[in-house]
Amino acid sequence: MKYLLTITLASLLYCCTQPEKHAPLVEDTAHLRDSSMAPFYHGVASGDPLYSQVIIWTRVTPEDSLPEVDVVWEIAADDSFQEIIKTGTVTTDPGRDYTVKIDVDGLSEGQKYFYRFHALGKSSMIGRTKTASIKPQNLMFGVVSCSNYEWGYFNSYGALAQENLDAVIHLGDYIYEYAPGGYGDTTLGRSPIPNKEIITLQDYRSRYSQYRLDKDLIAAHANHPFINIWDDHEIANNSYKDGAQNHQPDEGSYEERKNIARQVFYEWIPIRESDQHYRKLQFGDMADLIMLDERLERTFIADSLGDPTLMDSSRTMLGKEQLLWFTTQLKVSQAKWKVVGNQVIYSYLNWGHEDFTINLDSWDGYPIEQQQIADVIKSKPVENVVFITGDTHTAWAFESTNKPFDEYNQETGEGAFAVEFGTTSINSANSNESYSDSVVLVHENRITDSPVNPHLKWTNMRDHGYMILTLTEDRAMATWKFMKTIEEPSLEIKEVKNIWMNSGEVKLQSN
Ligand SMILES: [Fe+2]
Structure with missing residues (x-):
C-alpha cells in the first residue's frame, strides 16, 4: 500500500512539473517581423531622460502564449558591455502586451549609455541613450x-x-x-x-x-x-x-x-x-x-x-x-x-x-x-x-x-x-x-x-x-x-x- 502511494505521489509530481503547453501566440503583424530579431522584433527604445534616470523599453514576443516571460536588462557605459553599470530582471505578461519598461536610476548626468535585454535564450539589439546634462554647452x-x-x-x-x-x-x-x-x-x-x-x-x-x-x-x-x-x-x-x-x-x-x-x-x-x-x-x-x-x-x-x-x-x-x-x-x-x-x-x-x-x-x-x-x-x-x-x-x-x-x-x-x-x-x-x-x-x-x-x-x-x-x-x-x-x-x-x-x-x- 505504501509502495503504491509513493508511486502515485511521484507520478503526480511528474505530471505537474511537465512544462505547461500553451497555444501559439497569433498576431496579425507577424508577417512584418524580421526573424533575425526574435524574440525582440520591435527593437528597443528609451525615453524621458533625467539627470540620473532614463526609461528603457522593449517588447518580447514569445512563440507561445506564455503567461509570463522573465527579461534581463543591462545598461553599460560601453557598447561591448564590459562595464555594466546596472542590471536586473523583470517579468512581463500579456496584461501589458509583453512590453517591458524600466526606469533605470543611479546614472550619471550628461552620459551616453548602451542597453540591451535577454529573454527566452536570445538577446535584443543594443540601444543607445543619454541622460540629461546639468551644464550642457549646447x-x-x-x-x-x-x-x-x-x-x-x-x-x-x-x-x-x-x-x-x-x-x-x-x-x-x-x-x-x-x-x-x-x-x-x-x-x-x-x-x-x-x-x-x-x-x-x-x-x-x-x-x-x-x-x-x-x-x-x-x-x-x-x-x-x-x-x-x-x-x-x-x-x-x-x-x-x-x-x-x-x-x-x-x-x-x-x-x-x-x-x-x-x-x-x-x-x-x-x-x-x-x-x-x-x-x-x-x-x-x-x-x-x-x-x-x-x-x-x-x-x-x-x-x-x-x-x-x-x-x-x-x-x-x-x-x-x-x-x-x-x-x-x-x-x-x-x-x-x-x-x-x-x-x-x-x-x-x-x-x-x-x-x-x-x-x-x-x-x-x-x-x-x-x-x-x-x-x-x-x-x-x-x-x-x-x-x-x-x-x-x-x-x-x-x-x-x-x-x-x-x-x-x-x-x-x-x-x-x-x-x-x-x-x-x-x-x-x-x-x-x-x-x-x-x-x-x-x-x-x-x-x-x-x-x-x-x-x-x-x-x-x-x-x-x-x-x-x-x-x-x-x-x-x-x-x-x-x-x-x-x-x-x-x-x-x-x-x-x-x-x-x-x-x-x-x-x-x-x-
Ligand atoms: Fe497629424
Whole structure:
C-alpha cells in the first residue's frame, strides 16, 4: 500500500512539473517581423531622460502564449558591455502586451549609455541613450510629429536616427486610428493593421505593433531617447476630454476608448508613467522643456467663428490645473531657454483659404487662454520662450504676438513675446499631396506676405521631414530637413532651412 502511494505521489509530481503547453501566440503583424530579431522584433527604445534616470523599453514576443516571460536588462557605459553599470530582471505578461519598461536610476548626468535585454535564450539589439546634462554647452533635439504608416515610408525617422542628438521630442500623432484608405496613400502597400478603425484594446495594440516593426522607426528609437506627448490621433481625430470628431456613439463609450488608447500608449511608448501627462524635463541652466497635454484636458472644439462659446472663459485647452502649472513653470524657470512642447499652433494664424481661415482646433479656438499665456510671458517678462509645434504637417516660423498687432513691429520684431517653430510631418499628408509644388508655393508666399499674418516669417506646406532645435548660450535655431521622397525607401534629404533667434531678442533671422 505504501509502495503504491509513493508511486502515485511521484507520478503526480511528474505530471505537474511537465512544462505547461500553451497555444501559439497569433498576431496579425507577424508577417512584418524580421526573424533575425526574435524574440525582440520591435527593437528597443528609451525615453524621458533625467539627470540620473532614463526609461528603457522593449517588447518580447514569445512563440507561445506564455503567461509570463522573465527579461534581463543591462545598461553599460560601453557598447561591448564590459562595464555594466546596472542590471536586473523583470517579468512581463500579456496584461501589458509583453512590453517591458524600466526606469533605470543611479546614472550619471550628461552620459551616453548602451542597453540591451535577454529573454527566452536570445538577446535584443543594443540601444543607445543619454541622460540629461546639468551644464550642457549646447543641446540638440530632434522635433517630430505626425507619422502615418499608410501615407508612405518613414524615411524621416531613418534619417533622424543618424543625427547626433540629445533626445527626440515627439509632439504626437505617433499613430493614426483610421481604417485602410481612411487617410493614406493606398497605392504604396502600407495598409494599416488591423483592417479597420481601431477601437478595442487589441486594435490599438496591433496598430502600435505594426508601426514599431517599421525598420526606420526601430532605428530612431534605438539611437535616441524619445520624449513623447500624445496629440489627437493616438485616441481619435480631434479628441478632447469628453469626445472626438472621429468617435461616434455606435463605436461604444468614448471614455472607455480614451482609457484603452492611454493604456496602450503607456505600454508601447518609453515614457515615465503618471496620472498627469504634462511634465517638465530639465537640461541644466540651458533649457527647461515644458511638455503640455493639449488634448485630453480640453473642452470641446468650437464649430465656427460665430460659436457663442468662443470667448467664454470656461473654454479651455489646458484645464485650470495645467494652465496654472504651465504659467508657474514659465515664471520660475531659471533656464536660458523655456521650450514649450506644444501640439497645436499657439500663434494667431490666418490660413488664407477661401473656405478656411482660422483653425479652431488650434490655440485660436481657445482665445481667452491664449491671451492669458501671452499676458504672463509679457508681464513678468519671461525671456527666451520657444514654442515647438506639431499637428499641421507644415513647417512654420512665427514671432508670436497678439492681435491686432498694434504693438508689433514686423521689421524689428519689437512687441513679439516668443517665437514658434512648427515641424512638418514625418509623412502625413500636407498640401503637396493635393496640389503641385508651384501652386502651393504661391499660397505660401501669399500668406507670409499678407498683412493679416505680419508675424508669420516663413512656411513650407509642401514637404515632409523633421526639425532640429539647437540651443546654445547665444541662440535658439530651428533647422528643418526635408526628405526627397516618402513614396519609396530613401534617406536622401533634399533641402535644409535654418531660422534662429538670438538670446534676449524676439527677432527671427535666417540665411
Ligand atoms: Fe497629424
